[in-house]
Amino acid sequence: MDDDLIDSGRLPLSRKSLLPGTGFFYPDSLDEDRADERVKEAADGAEAVVVADLDADGLGCAALIRELYDAAVDPEPFLEDIESRLEDDGPAVTDEDDEDEEADGPDSPVALVGASPHNVEDALERVAEYADDGIDAYVCDLCPDRYEYVEEALEALVAHADSVRWFDHHQWDDEVAAAVRNAGVDLVVGDSDEECTTDVALRSLDYEFSEQFAELAAVTRDHDLWIREDVRSDDLADYAYWVDNEEYVAVVGAYGADLPEEALAYVEHRRVEKGKLIDLAVSRAEFKHVGEWTVGVTYGRCSQNEVAETLREQGADAAVIVKPAGSASIRGSEGFERAHEVAAYVDGGGHPRAAGCKPDIYDDMLDYANHWSTQGNATKRVILAAFERVAEAVEETEAADASEDEGVETEL
Structure with missing residues (x-):
């Protein structure tokens, strides 16, 4: 080559x-x-x-x-x-x-x-x-x-x-x-x-x-x-x-x-x-609503922390920056401290407000070619699905807590 x-x-x-x-x-x-x-x-x-x-x-x-x-x-x-x-x-x-x-x-x-x-x-x-x-x-x-x-x-x-x-x-x-x-x-x-x-x-x-x-x-x-x-x-x-x-x-x-x-x-x-490079990544960002959170999602080679900070300033509770190499950074905020939970669903981990992952979805170079030409669409979908799973778990926990509180009030 x-x-x-x-x-x-x-x-x-x-x-x-x-x-x-x-x-x-x-x-x-x-x-x-x-x-x-x-x-x-x-x-x-x-x-x-x-x-x-x-x-x-x-x-x-x-x-x-x-x-x-x-x-x-x-x-x-x-x-x-x-x-x-x-x-x-x-x-x-x-x-x-x-x-x-x-x-x-x-x-x-x-x-x-x-x-x-x-x-x-x-x-x-x-x-x-x-x-x-x-x-x-x-x-x-x-x-x-x-x-x-x-x-x-x-x-x-x-x-x-x-x-x-x-x-x-x-x-x-x-x-x-x-x-x-x-x-x-x-x-x-x-x-x-x-x-x-x-x-x-x-x-x-x-x-x-x-x-x-x-x-x-x-x-x-x-x-x-x-x-x-x-x-x-x-x-x-x-x-x-x-x-x-x-x-x-x-x-x-x-x-x-x-x-x-x-x-x-x-x-x-x-x-x-x-x-x-930060400006280019920010210009590509899309905002998705998952559960009670707004998630800013973008793609590119960039400094993920600065991009995440800009997306937060634009209203995102969490930011996902997908890299051309296939990995992704997940950044949270005061309104979202579950970045590590999302990453855990996608072969990753980290902190409540800062985590990383690389989905296991690249089987050959054609998958990477698709990744580059679509600006990481498959990776974005997988990570957003992980956000959905975390949101569902939060809803289930809140429902269980509410049911338990109702039971206590009934007993009283």
Whole structure:
């Protein structure tokens, strides 16, 4: 295949926003081979390994753990490189599917291994295979839906490592949490309405962190819990999204929540295209009434949080942003705190006001071709059907409660 056909950076934004990035078209086998090599190189000789979700919250945990081990990386080479990136007129990466092979990171005795809720078991398995015996292992900002998904890989890691600690703030199933702890893991789960995972790591690690790291946790929380009272939180989230993971960890480890001028300049540069993609996604939105809720539904490569916020301002209680890669983000509000319940019906999960999913409806490339050409119609239907199921469950619960109240009044 001609490389130009999958290089979305060459497309005008109106078309680019409808298609997944270059990385989507790489076969899983190639991704797996590259992941093996990356983990093998990162873990070679490491004293500790951090397996983390690669957003600002997971990476914030990695910065704390490197501080704990006195293993921080010098941020200056990254900051010096930003100038060349700003001068580069080439296409900007605007979606996780565009991410190619991670840049070779500087050596640190605390290795960083990226993972997602959908492949955490793969990351754990690779660490168990490639890291030295007796390492300290940390898992951050990740929550398995079922213990059997991670059972074999986690038990192998526990047998291989000196210690395994797991920090998170998502909503854990009690049985899954108990099984993880019974496997020999020190699991600490924070209140998802009050803490981000960086908060959890900050209070759980036996170290006297400076105020800079406490502030980093607070600003990370501001974005991760969608509080949005600190303007710096969007800067952190965008910077984590747009730069190499090692760069983010090195920079916030040195500067905390107050990003240096070079990093802020890069963020502002990237936001020009980000804003245009947000506008395109908002322009495609439709509003559906499900039960007592108004649901804004749209499609495109975009920053889902900003799109959801705009749809809320336009009257939506909940927002669904379907991505070209087939996944979707579900965002709630004060009037809708059941995003995780909707996602659970569609092979996903998350928080009451923020969840994600990827419906299992793509059997071949024709299904994806239909997905792109119809702007995600099949995925939208599946997720709206999940909203209907949640609405029906709410109605049944309310009816049962009303019947019970009537029975009590009759007895009185």
